[in-house]
Amino acid sequence: MLYYLFEYLDRLDFPGAGMFQFVMFRSAMAALFSLLIGIFAGKKIICGLQRRQIGETIRNLDLEGQYSKRGTPTMGGIIVIVSILVSTLLFGKLENIYIILMLVSTVWLGTLGFADDYIKVFRKDKGGVKGKFKIVAQVGLGLIVGLTIYFSSEIVVRENTEVRVNNVIEEVTYHHEDVKSTNTTIPFVKNNNFDYRKIVGWMGDAADTAVWIVFILVVIFIVTAVSNGANLTDGLDGLTSGSSAIIGVALGILAYVSGRVDYASYLNIMYIPGGDELMVFASSFVGACVGFLWYNAYPAQVFMGDTGSLTMGGIIGVFAVLIHKELLLPVLCGVFFVEALSVIAQVAYFKFTKKKYGKGKRIFKMTPLHHHYQKPGDGSIDALIRKPLVPLTEPKIVSRFWLVGMILAVLALATLKMR
DSSP states (O other): OHHHHHHHHHHTTOTTGGGGGOHHHHHHHHHHHHHHHHHHHHHHHHHHHHHTTOBOOOOOOOOTTOGGGTTOBOOTHHHHHHHHHHHHHHHSOTTOHHHHHHHHHHHHHHHHHHHHHHHHHHSOOTTOSOHHHHHHHHHHHHHHHHHHHHHOTTOOBBOEEEEEETTEEEEEEEOSSOBOOOEEEOTTSSSOEEETHHHHGGGGGGHHHHHHHHHHHHHHHHHHHHHHHHHHHTTSTTHHHHHHHHHHHHHHHHHHHHTOHHHHHHHTOOBOTTGGGHHHHHHHHHHHHHHHHHHHSSSOSOOOHHHHHHHHHHHHHHHHHHTTOGGGHHHHTHHHHHHHHHHHHHHHHHHHHHHHHSSOOBSSSSSSHHHHTTSOOSSSSOBSOOOOSSOOOHHHHHHHHHHHHHHHHHHHHHTTTOO
16 A cells, blocks of 8 residues: 555655665565564454463373463464555555465465364364365365466466577577466476476367366465465474464565566576565565564464464465465475375374284374474384484474474575576
8 A cells, every 4th residue: 555655656756755666675664564563463462362261272292381381372373464464455566466366365264264263262162164164265265366377367477498509508588478377497407497288288289278277276286285284383382483484585585586587587487577576475474474473482472373374374385376486385395394294194104004903003203293303202102213212392393493494495495596
């Protein structure tokens, strides 16, 4: 909203109003405002949650310090959502299709997470929203995003073409026309563009339609997987919010370089007209995560609940799809990926061994993976992986996961030149 106000003031030659034309300036302001909203409004929201006795119900997982968290307010994801929405509405270009999709995604998943927490807290149903309804909602968002990318004339790219001399890239050029594309960036390969059309190329004339079906299915899978991955990671104070902030910084950088033809040319990636505006949203997201971390860091004064974790994961998934970097997510979101994979592997191995030997066995002492490090490896738990033998403290586990997340974020950015 402020963008349009200052755009009008700039036409009147109001001193300094032209600063709002620069994405970097508005991104910096969005991050600052989002952080401040999270800190100051967060305190009032936490007090409101406490007055309504919206406390977390703690399951008996036999973890150190577990019961000291009983009664800590949950549904703190409201802080993140409010911070993102207010800051983006203030500093973003609201007619930009990418911003519109990110706002819709935030509200959509925020509503889903809120409904899940509401059922758990007020109706005392630990299951929350039924799993099938949760999946339907996530699939629905994936469909909205995928179909909008397909139908919207504003979501286009200019594909990069290499000019080589003696097998050395001398120049990167772009097509003169904006086109709809199912190309995406793939890491660690020489030609880092991957077209989903290669999957259905054998279908001949039908490939033009089939490739978009495949693309939309990929979008649905990514939104669902990353959203649930973030949800599984939310188990230790500050783990999901801190990890999401790190990922948000990397995504903001990727959005900015993809939306600037000069940087995109240097990195030899697709140019996405208007994509740099997503940096404003990414900055709001990072500021919101850090603002929430002000209260969520150990010992947490508030938990985000599904209101926050489902929203954060979904935002990351949709954002990556919009900038055609979704295949970087296994690296960039490595913490979420491994957390989810640990649960899948644990359940699959337990079922397999129970069927084969009559008794289920475990790979990890406990899943999701962060809980594995909280358990002793003295043999009291029969697991294939027992190390560390001595449980780690919660702050140390979170700090190490953050460090791993930072390394993965740098690696994901480096893949743009590592090919």
